[in-house]
Amino acid sequence: xxxxxxxxxxxxxxxxxxxxxxxxxxxxxxxxxxxxxxxxxxxxxxxxxxxxxxxxxxxxxxxxxxxxxxxxxxxxxxxxxxxxxxxxxxxxxxxxxxxxxxxxxxxxxxxxxxxxxxxxxxxxxxxxxxxxxxxxxxxxxxxxxxxxxxxxxxxxxxxxxxxxxxxxxxxxxxxxxxxxxxxxxxxxxxxxxxxxxxxxxxxxxxxxxxxxxxxxxxxxxxxxxxxxxxxxxxxxxxxxxxxxxxxxxxxxxxxxxxxxxxxxxxxxxxxxxxxxxxxxxxxxxxxxxxxxxxxxxxxxxxxxxxxxxxxxxxxxxxxxxxxxxxxxxxxxxxxxxxxxxxxx
Numbered sequence: 001x002x003x004x005x006x007x008x009x010x011x012x013x014x015x016x017x018x019x020x021x022x023x024x025x026x027x028x029x030x031x032x033x034x035x036x037x038x039x040x041x042x043x044x045x046x047x048x049x050x051x052x053x054x055x056x057x058x059x060x061x062x063x064x065x066x067x068x069x070x071x072x073x074x075x076x077x078x079x080x081x082x083x084x085x086x087x088x089x090x091x092x093x094x095x096x097x098x099x100x101x102x103x104x105x106x107x108x109x110x111x112x113x114x115x116x117x118x119x120x121x122x123x124x125x126x127x128x129x130x131x132x133x134x135x136x137x138x139x140x141x142x143x144x145x146x147x148x149x150x151x152x153x154x155x156x157x158x159x160x161x162x163x164x165x166x167x168x169x170x171x172x173x174x175x176x177x178x179x180x181x182x183x184x185x186x187x188x189x190x191x192x193x194x195x196x197x198x199x200x201x202x203x204x205x206x207x208x209x210x211x212x213x214x215x216x217x218x219x220x221x222x223x224x225x226x227x228x229x230x231x232x233x234x235x236x237x238x239x240x241x242x243x244x245x246x247x248x249x250x251x252x253x254x255x256x257x258x259x260x261x262x263x264x265x266x267x268x269x270x271x272x273x274x275x276x277x278x279x280x281x282x283x284x285x286x287x288x289x290x291x292x293x294x295x296x297x298x299x300x301x302x303x304x305x306x307x308x309x310x311x312x313x314x315x316x317x318x319x320x321x322x323x324x325x326x327x328x329x330x331x332x333x334x335x336x337x338x339x340x341x342x343x344x
Contacts, residue, residue, distance in 0.1 A: 030061065030062055030063060031062070031063040031064075031065060032062070032063070032064055032065065032091040032092065032283045032284075033065045033067070033088065033089070033090045033091050033092075034056075034064055034065065034066045034067070034090060034091065034092050034093070034094060034279065034283075035066075035067050035068075035069070035081075035082075035084075035085035035088070035090040035092075035093045035094070036049055036052065036066060036067070036068040036069070036093075036094040036096065037068075037069055037070070037071065037078065037081050037082060037085070037093065037094070037095055037096065037100050037104070038068070038069070038070040038071070038096045038097075038100070039070075039071060039073065039078075039096060039097040039099055039100050039228055040070070040071075040072055040073050040097075040228050040229075040231075040232050041070060041072065041232070042228060042231040042232050042234075042254060043231075043254035043257050043258060043337070043338050043339055044119070044226075044231060044252045044253070044254035044268045045096050045097065045119065045228070045268075046338060046339075047254065047268045047269055047272060047338075047339050048096060048118050048119055048268050048269075048271055048272040048275065049068065049094075049096065049272065050272065050340075051268075051269045051270075051271075051272025051273045051276070052094065052118070052272045052273070052275055052276040052279070053066060053276075054272075054273070054276075055272070055273040055276035055277065056276050056279065056280070059280055059284070062280075062284055064279075067085070067088070067090075069081045069084075071100070073203075073228075073229070073232070075099070075103070078099070078100060078103055079103060079107070082103060082104055082107050083107070085113075086107060086108065086111060086113065090113060091113070091114075091283055092113065092114045092115070092116060092279060092282060092283055093108065093113055093114070093115050093116070094115075094116050094117075094118060094275070094279065095115055095116070095117045095118070095143070096117070096118045096119055097117075097118075097119055097120065097177070097228055098117075098120045098121065098122075098125070098128055098130075098175075098176050098177045099175075099176070100117070101115065101117035101120050101128075101130055101141070101143065102128045102130065102176075104117070104141075105130060105139070105140075105141050108140055109139070109140075112140045113140065114140050114141075114282050114283075114289050115140055115141040115142075115143075115289070116141075116142060116143045116144075116275060116278050116279050116282065116289070117130065117141065117142075117143030117144070118143055118144050118271065118272065118275040119144065119145075119146045119226070119268070119271065120143060120144070120145050120146070120177070121145065121146055121147055121148060121177035121178075121180070121181070121225070121226050122145070122147065122176070122177060122179075122180050123137075123143070123145055123294050125176055125177075125179070125180065127176050127179070128176055130143075131294060134293060134294045134296070135293045135294075136290065136291055136293070137289060137290060137291075137292065137293070137294055138290050139289070139290055140289050140290070141289050142278060142282075142289040142290075142292040142293070142294055143275065143278065143294060143295070144271050144274055144275045144278065144294065144295040144296075144297075145294055145295065145296050145297075146226055146251075146252070146265060146266045146268070146271060146297070147296055147297075147299070148181050148225050148226055148251040148264075148265055148299060149264075149299040150180075150181040150184035150185050150188065150225065151184065151188055152264060152299060152300075152326055152327075153185075153223060153249050153250075153251065153262075153264045154185060154188045154189070154192075154223070155326045156249060156262060156264060156302060156323055156326055156327075157221045157223065157247075157249055158192075159322040159323055159325070159326060160221075160247065160314065160319055160322055160323070161220060161221065161247075163220075164194065164220040164221050165194060165195060165220055166194075166195045166196070166197070166217070166218070166219045166220050167185075167189055167194060167195070167196045167197075167219065167220060167221050167222070167223060168196070168197055168198075168199055168214045168217070168219040168221070168222040168223070168246075169182055169185055169186070169196055169197070169198045169199065169222075169223055169224075170199045170200075170201075170207070170210060170211070170214065170222050170223070170224045170227075170230055170248075171198075171200060171224055171225060171227045171229075171230060172200060172201060172202050172207075172227055172228075172229035172230065173198075173200045173202075174202055174229075175227050175228065175229060177225070177226060177227065177228075178225050178226075178227045181225035181226075181251065182198075182225060185223055185225075197217065197219070199211075199213055199214055201229065201230075201233070202229060203229070203233075204232060204233040204236055207229065207230055207233035207236070207237060208233065208236050208237055208240075211237040211240050211241060212240070214241070214244075214246065215240060215241070215244040215246065219246060220246070221246065221247050221248075221249060222241065222246060222247070222248045222249065223249050223250075224248065224249070224250045224251065224255065224260075225250075225251040226250075226251035226252050226265065227251070230250075230255075231250075231252065231254060231255060231258075234250075234254075234255050234258040234259055234260055235258050235259065235337065237259075238258060238259025238260055238308065239259065241260075241261075241312075242259070242261075242308050242311040242312055243311070245311075245312040245313055246312070247261035247262065247308075247312055247314070248260040248261050248262070248308075249261065249262045249264065250262065250263045250264070251263070251264065251265050252265045252266075252268065253265065253267075253268065253301070253303035253331070253333065254268065254339075256303040256304065256305045256308075256333050257303075257305070257333055257335070257336055257337075257338075257339060258335070258336075258337065259305060259307075259308055259335055260305060260308065261304065261305060261308045261309060261312060261314075262302055262303065262304055262305075263302075263303040264299065264301070264302045264303070264327075265299050265301070266297040266298070266299060266301075267297070267301060269339075270297065271295075271297060274295050274297075275295070278292065278295065298328065300327055300328030300329060301327065301328060301329045301330075301331060302323050302326075302327045302329070302330050302331070303330075303331045303332075303333050304316065304319060304320070304323075304330065304331070304332055304333065305333055305334065305335060306332045306333070306334060307334055307335050308335075316332060320332075
């Protein structure tokens with residue numbers, strides 16, 4: 001009888017140990033593998049990734065093993081990067097920009113690795129079809145959008161120069177993210193009775209040549225949306241435009257950091273942190289990407305490069321006063337190649 005009681009006790013003990021092991025196995029995973037893929041090396045996108053990393057480092061009790069790569073606008077390289085992430089069985093992929101997000105969604109449809117995108121200007125763009133809706137993305141994907149209020153940027157152009165008659169639209173026609181804001185700019189300018197001309201380029205050399213044409217044509221101002229190709233070229237073109245006294249109005253503060261007159265749009269540092277919070281919600285808290293709304297942000301900040309402002313003949317205080325009715329905030333900035341270089 002004693003032997004039987006001991007046997008029963010042993011069985012119960014083993015059962016409790018097994019239950020504890022199962023409970024631990026089914027509990028929160030304390031380590032996750034994340035792959036971050038960037039489209040191109042530019043100040044805005046780098047700032048997003050830096051803030052994703054910084055925010056994830058703050059999460060206590062969880063280790064995030066992050067592998068980061070950059071395809072530098074080469075889509076064959078992009079496919080290889082994503083293939084490597086999938087082969088390495090990443091727990092989640094962060095896709096920075098629309099092209100990266102589109103390919104990541106396509107390549108993870110079978111294995112259903114969660115994808116969190118960042119800085120996608122128009123997640124509902126039918127050419128990409130990333131999400132079913134902003135509130136319920138569907139599938140294995142959600143993320144953050146840097147949607148640009150194009151009309152607000154147009155208002156800044158005419159607040160600074162009410163007599164502007166000829167506006168250049170500078171962008172890469174192959175970037176899906178640029179299509180909607182360029183169309184919105186055209187509609188705005190047509191309604192206002194102002195002439196516009198499109199100038200396009202798919203690499204730094206072509207963009208530089210397009211700017212030469214803008215200068216030769218004597219355009220009054222230039223508009224560029226959140227176009228990654230133009231952003232990558234900004235360091236090569238800002239002096240040409242400043243010397244010609246042509247203000248460049250753009251869709252992100254990183255353009256202004258790199259020499260453009262104005263960058264109008266979201267706070268990319270905050271966008272990065274909020275994107276990281278989405279990663280935490282999905283991996284740590286078990287939220288479904290399909291049911292996690294896409295994040296959008298206020299576009300109300302105009303960042304003015306004070307050095308360029310002076311070079312093209314504007315007074316910063318007067319510009320800030322003129323912009324005030326159209327912005328929630330106006331921030332001065334001075335030239336640097338990256339946000340990390342500010343103040344050094």
